[in-house]
Amino acid sequence: MPAASQVVGPGAQGGAVEPEAWPKPPIEWEADVVLRDGTVCHVRPIEPADADRLRQFHNRQSDESIYFRFFAPLRELSDRDVHRFTHVDYHDRVALVAILNGEIIGVGRFDRIDAASAEVAFNISDHMQGKGIGSVLLEHLAAIAPDVGITRFRAEVLPQNRKMLMVFKDAGYEVSSHIEDGVVGLSFDILPTEQSKAVQLSREHRAESRSMRTILFPEKVAIIGASRRAESTGALVLRNLIGAGFEGELYPIHREAAEIQGLQAYPTIADAPGPVDLAVVVVPAVDSVEVVEECGRAGVKALLVLSSGFAEADEEGARLQERLRTSARSAGMRVVGPNSFGLINNQRGVRLNATLASVIPAEGRLGLFAQSGALGIAVLASAARRGLGISIFASAGNRIDVSGNDLMQYWIDDQDTTTVGLYLESMGNPRKFSRIARHLASVKPVIVVSSGVSQYAVPPGHRTRTPNVPPQAFDALLRQAGVIRVENVHQLFDVAQLTLHQPLPTGERIAIVGNSDALGSLSASAAESWGLRVTHGPVSLLPQASAEEFAEALDAAFNNPKVDSVVVAFIPPLVTPDEQVSLAVRNVVAKYDKPCVATFLGMRGVDGGLRYTTSEGEDRSVPSYAMPEDGIRALRSVTSYAQWRARDRGLPVAPVGIDRARATELLDSWLAASPEGRPLTREEVAELLNTYGIRPWPAIEVSSVDEAVAAAEVLSYPVILKSTSPVVRHQPGLAGVRADLGDGDALRDAHASLTERLRPLGADRFVVQRMAVPGVSCVLKATEDPLFGPVISFSVAGPPTDLLGDIAHRIPPLTDVDVTDLINGVRAAPLLSGHRGAAPVHRAALADLIARLSVLKDDLAELASIELNPVNAWTGGVDVLGAEVVISPALVRKDTGRRSLT
Structure with a gap:
């Protein structure tokens, strides 16, 4: 896209603009992303403070790259251009930069053309091309654009710019193209399709798997903190590396020693023959950040931090841990740990034992992941006692970066691992875990021991959110993913020895x-x-x-x-x-x-x-x-x-007749007036749900018996009169309801009776609603959980829900099979199939309603909770007789639809 075709934003004419005049970049657009070669870069919105970085980036570019980007030999950027490129409004003009080692290595931007389309352009650093940066930036821009109302991208590319043409071609979109005046014009819708999502997930999988290969198959390993004292941790780790027969090169790092355990030592990581693939860090926590920064400057690819004394210790340790993470990410390094027990790769040609265990299980086909050191010891000892050989073992420690998700990405394609065992003490991104585990479980068994996801189960030092949903939601997530959940390490190996043999x-x-x-x-x-x-x-x-x-x-x-x-x-x-x-x-x-x-x-x-x-x-x-x-x-x-x-996994639910743009517009207007959030009125609920094809039955609030009769005339008899008070709404015996009222006299009698009964409780506030056909009363809920994101729940109303807790849960996005499993997942499900001679309900209509609710909640994080109660399911369909919605500022979800390590 030539520079001249870009939309000029506020202040682009060169006038002085105070920094406060520009909107703050949305923090939720930031992400750390693994590139095609396994290194990590940081993607974030461009800021006015990036002016010098942008100049330096441009000055490093070749003449060819500059011409491809601007269609002109623009060797230097003018002050006006720099200002225009770095000052964007994050709505009509959006720009993202990819950062590595503090330098810009790529820029992607879009500029609005009209209400629904924008022109997109990219510029990738010459020395970083081929690493997938353009694809990452396109993916992130395409995820951001719908939030500002843009659903279609256009681009202009020179025919000889084959790399950029391939970025668009391989993204999974339906791209139309034409050539005019020697320029290729491209146009495509950016709303996610199954193909574009599959492309994105495939790229994420390959990149994260590649980054794990760098960690698990190092050719050069440095031990920073190697010591001449035989009893020290550094000496133990080096001894274990040597004793396992590591087939690469080992570089002990010691500021004074010339030789340790028969190996030449080096005073700093910069002095070791590089580039080092894996640096094992065994230094005090207070020295770790400086060591990590030295590793970054020396081009180390990954870190294994065995040192303790971080967030598991105290607040100061937590601050050190965050500084360590930030330093490693800025240098593009992956990190295992800190407070890790170590890594093992038993495979021939590697023989890596970078752990604190001198005796490890033999080579085998079991891949193991644990978080804490103590559990690492227990897991390895149990495998050895059973005679089970392992292929890979990893302990994530405090899990500031590498997690079980990363190991699962690697194990999907690892032919030497045929069963995977995970001991999870906490979970940072359940949605990502679910989709990766589902992929892995489709080709090999995945066995999970988990102490749960409650606030009481999270070990000190683990970065995670506290869930609000019950533990059953976590169980549902695991069932959806096809993993085998067990209660303890013994059961893990009971299952593993069966699946392996x-x-x-x-x-x-x-x-x-x-x-x-x-x-x-x-x-x-x-x-x-x-x-x-x-x-x-x-x-x-x-x-x-x-x-x-x-x-x-x-x-x-x-x-x-x-x-x-x-x-x-x-x-x-x-x-x-x-x-x-x-x-x-x-x-x-x-x-x-x-x-x-x-x-x-x-x-x-x-x-x-x-x-x-x-x-x-x-x-x-x-x-x-x-x-x-x-x-x-x-x-x-x-x-x-x-x-x-x-079994058949099913197809993603895709209800027709959905107007996401209108729903977003409504939510934006309501939250603009109520920034802290609020319950929606009955009219607002109906307007919002209608955008997704969910149509609550009208219910008219009344404050007198005459208003009740007038409302019934509007709705037509028979009607139902019910209290709106939560004091009696869910009480058994229909304490606040009079049903099947066929005329005005019956309605007046019911109103008088209920008023007399409920006035002492302050519950004499009523609505009139048309009487529904007899059926099975159900409850559908959708909530936004801090950890899990959207959660869908289903139950049969009354005692099964209120007394027995007979509620099924699923985590969107759902397939049609997931919806069926959700309905069948409650013990009261036989009531829906014609229990004791009753007519069976219309399951297809019930499934469609659940599908619409799940898509609505998955699309809109601003919906804090939705409750459809009661939902009357009967032979002819489903009737939504009651609905409540609470909105609030959207939580930043994990696994937002664009690649990110967090």
Whole structure:
């Protein structure tokens, strides 16, 4: 886009303008973003103070880049141009800059052409081209533009500027183009499409996965804080790196020593042969910021900070932690920690043990993530006791940067990791976790231990928000994502040893074979309690049975077409040696592609003579559990996961007849008049909901019996008269309601009766509404949670909601399958299907209403809460009989639709 075609903003004529005259840049537009090569840059709105940075950026550009941008050899920017480019109003004229090491490395901007379209242009630093900066800036501008009413971008590009043409072509939009006067004109709608969202998520995945490869596969590792004192942490870490056989280069950093543990030492990171891929920082917290700044200047790519004494310690530590994060991000470095237990990569060609553990599990296919150091020790020790090998282990510590989300991005494509285990003490971005976990779980099992997301579960030092929604919302998020949630580390490994060594079940039918009636009964009871169906057995052999008899019984179980999985439960036999029984079990299991779990009393893990090789040459083992209940619980978890993986995920809900622009306009006007927020009036609620195709039934407030009769004449009989007071509104027995009033006399009698009854309570304020067809009364809610963002809830009204807490939750965006699961997720769901001869409700209409509510809430963070109550679901459709909406200034959501590390 040539400079001359840009819209000139206020003050562009060169007159002196006081800084206060310019609006402050929206802080919510700022983001740290991982680029294509794994480095991090900071994206933010341009500011008047960027004038010198912009000049320097322009002066570094080649003649070709300048010509591509301005269509002219504009070697220097005039004061007028600099002023115009750096002074924007963040509404009609928006500009973003990408910053690395304090320098501008890219500029993207749009200038409004008319009410709904804008011209967009980019300028990327020559030495940073090819890293995806243009795509990042386009993505962020496209996410910002709809908030100011712009839905279409236009651009002018020279035909020889192939890189910029590819930025637009590969963005996932439907781009139309034409050539006029030797310039390519492009035009495209920027509202998100499934293709554009898929492109964005794919780029995010590749970039974040690449950044983790830099951390997990370093060729040069520096240990800053390496010490000659054998008992020091720095000496321990270096010793563990050497002892694991790290196959790259190690650089101990020590200001005085020339050699440490037989390796040449260097006085500073700048003196080490660079560039260093990973710097392991083991220095006191007070020295950490200076060390990080030195690493940034030396071109270090990533940091592993084992040092403690940060936000987990005190307020001063919290300030140091924030300075460390800011310093690392400004230099484009990823950070694991601080207060991390370390990293392990057991894979051949790496052999990285940058942890405080001298003895680690062997190489294997289990990827593990934990947050605290103490849990890191427990997780590694448990894996070793079970004989489970690991591929990657990472401890995030205080999680100022690298989190479980980043590791999951890497594990999606990691062929050496086939099962993932996560121990989560807190969660900073649940929405991002959900979509990444869903992607990962679609290709390999993800097992999560979590202490929850309540304010009591967050460890000191973790940066997160306190949720307002109940824990059931977190459970729903995990179910939507397809992860296997367990209660503790022991259950994590119970499940992991099954997923690592056995095929996935194809159904819920099991066989039970053993040599003890007691164990057989115990196993069958456990299976029934966990929702598995025993279709073969329990078969109980005699204690003196031979190995051949064991094998014959197992063959019969595996050959039964009505069996999906086999449970083996043995006490030590009286005659046949244990080794022969183990041999018989593994030889039979090896012949079939059905999962098997075993209980050999006193044995736990995947060792003990139960290993075998399949006909395809794959090494497996029959997982053994101390008691049958442990194995059956693990089998239930894996069976549920297999069912989730095999089922249709559904399509994103996309209701028709939505006017988002009008809804945004309404909210803007109401919040302009009430900046702190407020409940909407009944008329405002109807106007807002109508923009998304949700039409509450009219209800007329009345202050006298004559007004009630007049209202009924407008609405037509039969009508309902109900109190608006919350004191009686949700009381059982319809304490504040008179229904099915067929004429004026009935209405007058009802009004007199209710007034006499409710006046002492101050609850004699009424509305008149048309009487609905009998149906099932439901409650739909949508809330904006500080941690989760939008949350949708569904329940059947009355005692199931008020007394039993029978409420289902889901986190938007929803698919049609999610909506169905939400409806079926309450225990009272049979009431919707014609319970005891009643007519079933119109489920399609109910699903459409939920879909509209979820899209409305997902689109508009300013909606603090929406409650549709009651919603009358019946055979012919759904009627929204009551609706309440509270608006408030929008919280800055996590995972806002543009790439960001936070």
